[in-house]
Amino acid sequence: MKKIALIGLAAASIIALAACGSAPGTSKGGSEKGNAIGKTFKIGLNMELSGAYAAPGNAEKNAIQLAADEINADGGINGKKIQLVVKDNKTDNGEVATVASNLTNNDKVAAIIGPMSSGGTLAATPNVTKAQVPLITPTGTNDSLTVKNDKVQPYIFRTIFPDAFQGKVIANYTEETLKAKKVLVYYDNSSDYARGILGTFKDNYKGEIVDTLSFQGGDKDFQAALTKVKNKSFDAIVLNGYYAEGGLLTKQAREMGLSQPIVGGDGISDPTYTELAGSAATDVYYVAGFSTKAPFNDKTTAFIKAYKAAYNEEPSAFAACAYDAVYMIKQAAEDGKVKNSAELAKALAKVKGLVGVTGTIDIDKNHNPVKSAVMVKLEDGKEASAEIVK
Known part of the structure; x- marks a missing residue:
C-alpha cells in the first residue's frame, strides 16, 4: 500500500x-x-x-x-x-x-x-x-x-x-509484546516512508538500538552488512522498507542464522515479500490497517x-x-x-x-x-x- x-x-x-x-x-x-x-x-x-x-x-x-x-x-x-x-x-x-x-x-x-x-x-x-x-x-x-x-x-x-504513526505501533509492539530490550534497525535510506517510520520509532522505543543499518531501494545483497552485526546481542530486527528489498533481506538474514523476530511496517505486506522470503518469513510481524483474521x-x-x-x-x-x-x-x-x-x-x-x-x-x-x-x-x-x- x-x-x-x-x-x-x-x-x-x-x-x-x-x-x-x-x-x-x-x-x-x-x-x-x-x-x-x-x-x-x-x-x-x-x-x-x-x-x-x-x-x-x-x-x-x-x-x-x-x-x-x-x-x-x-x-x-x-x-x-x-x-x-x-x-x-x-x-x-x-x-x-x-x-x-x-x-x-x-x-x-x-x-x-x-x-x-x-x-x-x-x-x-x-x-x-x-x-x-x-x-x-x-x-x-x-x-x-x-x-x-x-x-x-x-x-x-x-x-x-499516516506513515509516521506506524513507528509508534512498531515501537510499542516490539517493546511490550515481544519484550525486546535491544533491537537492530535496518531501513531504506532512499525512502521517505521508511525514514518517517524510523523517526517515530526512535522517539517511542525505550530500549536500546544496538546498531542502525541502511540500504537503498533496489539493493539485493545484504549479507556484508548482516555479517558485521551477526554476533551482536539483540532481541529483534526492526525492518523499515518495502517488500522487494525486505523479502530478500529476510531470506538472507535467516540463512545466516539470524532467528530473531522481524518487525516492519505495512511496506512488507505485499505478497511479493513472502514470495521472495519463502519459508524464511517466519516469526515476522507487520503493521496493517485491517485483517479479516482480526475483526x-x-x-x-x-x-x-x-x-x-x-x-x-x-x-x-x-x-x-x-x-x-x-x-x-x-x-x-x-x-x-x-x-x-x-x-x-x-x-x-x-x-x-x-x-x-x-x-x-x-x-x-x-x-x-x-x-x-x-x-x-x-x-x-x-x-x-x-x-x-x-
Missing part, C-alpha cells in the same frame, strides 16, 4: 499546481460555502479504476458502493439518498486534477472519496481546496497530505493512519460477510478503509446538520467515536484518524494470525 501511495508524489505536485487554475472558486455570488447539498447527497469518486492501481482502486469503489447502498436502504443521510458520481482518474495525476475540477465544478458534489494514493491526493488538493469540497483519501498515507509546512490542509482527510467489532464481521456475498472475495484493507470513508461522511453530515460542502469539512474535523470496520475512529487536529492497528504474524511465508494493537 505504501509503495502505491508514494509513487509519483513529486511529479504530482507540479501537475496539481498547473491544474489548479481550472478549479472552481466559490459558489455563485462569491459565497464561501462550497457546493450546496441538493435533493440528493452527492459524493464524487476520484478513483484509480484503470491503469497501474486499478486492482486496489476497484476494491475501494466496490466497498464505497456497498456502504452507499446500505445507507440508502436505511434512509440516506439526513433523509437524502447518496448519489455516487464515479470517475476514473486512470492512475494518472494529471487526470486526477481534471477529475477533481469536474466533480467540484460541474457535478457539484458535497464530498469526494479518493484518490487512493498519496500522489493522487496531492494532485487533487489545490482544486478541492479552492472549491471548498472535502476530500477523504482512504489509503493515502504520506504525512504531508493533511499537514503541509505546519499548516493543516482544511479540506483533506483520511481513514488510514475489530460486530460491524467488521458484518462487513466481511456482506463484501464476500457481493463480490465473491474477501475485502482488503483498501476496501475496508474506503467503506469507513462513507460512514465518516454520514456521521459528520448528520452531527453537523450540514447544508453545504464547506460545513461538511468543518464537521469532518470533529468526528469522534465513529465505529468503523477498521476500528473506532477519532479524527485528530491534523485530520488523521486515531484508531487501533492490526499486527499480522507470518509463519512459513503465510499469515498465521493477526491481533489488534492500540
Whole structure:
C-alpha cells in the first residue's frame, strides 16, 4: 500500500499546481460555502479504476458502493439518498486534477472519496481546496497530505493512519509484546516512508538500538552488512522498507542464522515479500490497517460477510478503509446538520467515536484518524494470525 501511495508524489505536485487554475472558486455570488447539498447527497469518486492501481482502486469503489447502498436502504443521510458520481482518474495525476475540477465544478458534489494514493491526493488538493469540497483519501498515507509546512490542509482527510504513526505501533509492539530490550534497525535510506517510520520509532522505543543499518531501494545483497552485526546481542530486527528489498533481506538474514523476530511496517505486506522470503518469513510481524483474521467489532464481521456475498472475495484493507470513508461522511453530515460542502469539512474535523470496520475512529487536529492497528504474524511465508494493537 505504501509503495502505491508514494509513487509519483513529486511529479504530482507540479501537475496539481498547473491544474489548479481550472478549479472552481466559490459558489455563485462569491459565497464561501462550497457546493450546496441538493435533493440528493452527492459524493464524487476520484478513483484509480484503470491503469497501474486499478486492482486496489476497484476494491475501494466496490466497498464505497456497498456502504452507499446500505445507507440508502436505511434512509440516506439526513433523509437524502447518496448519489455516487464515479470517475476514473486512470492512475494518472494529471487526470486526477481534471477529475477533481469536474466533480467540484460541474457535478457539484458535497464530498469526494479518493484518490487512493498519496500522489493522487496531492494532485487533487489545490482544486478541492479552492472549491471548498472535502476530500477523504482512504489509503493515502504520506504525512504531508493533511499537514503541509505546519499548516493543516482544511479540506483533506483520511481513514488510514499516516506513515509516521506506524513507528509508534512498531515501537510499542516490539517493546511490550515481544519484550525486546535491544533491537537492530535496518531501513531504506532512499525512502521517505521508511525514514518517517524510523523517526517515530526512535522517539517511542525505550530500549536500546544496538546498531542502525541502511540500504537503498533496489539493493539485493545484504549479507556484508548482516555479517558485521551477526554476533551482536539483540532481541529483534526492526525492518523499515518495502517488500522487494525486505523479502530478500529476510531470506538472507535467516540463512545466516539470524532467528530473531522481524518487525516492519505495512511496506512488507505485499505478497511479493513472502514470495521472495519463502519459508524464511517466519516469526515476522507487520503493521496493517485491517485483517479479516482480526475483526475489530460486530460491524467488521458484518462487513466481511456482506463484501464476500457481493463480490465473491474477501475485502482488503483498501476496501475496508474506503467503506469507513462513507460512514465518516454520514456521521459528520448528520452531527453537523450540514447544508453545504464547506460545513461538511468543518464537521469532518470533529468526528469522534465513529465505529468503523477498521476500528473506532477519532479524527485528530491534523485530520488523521486515531484508531487501533492490526499486527499480522507470518509463519512459513503465510499469515498465521493477526491481533489488534492500540
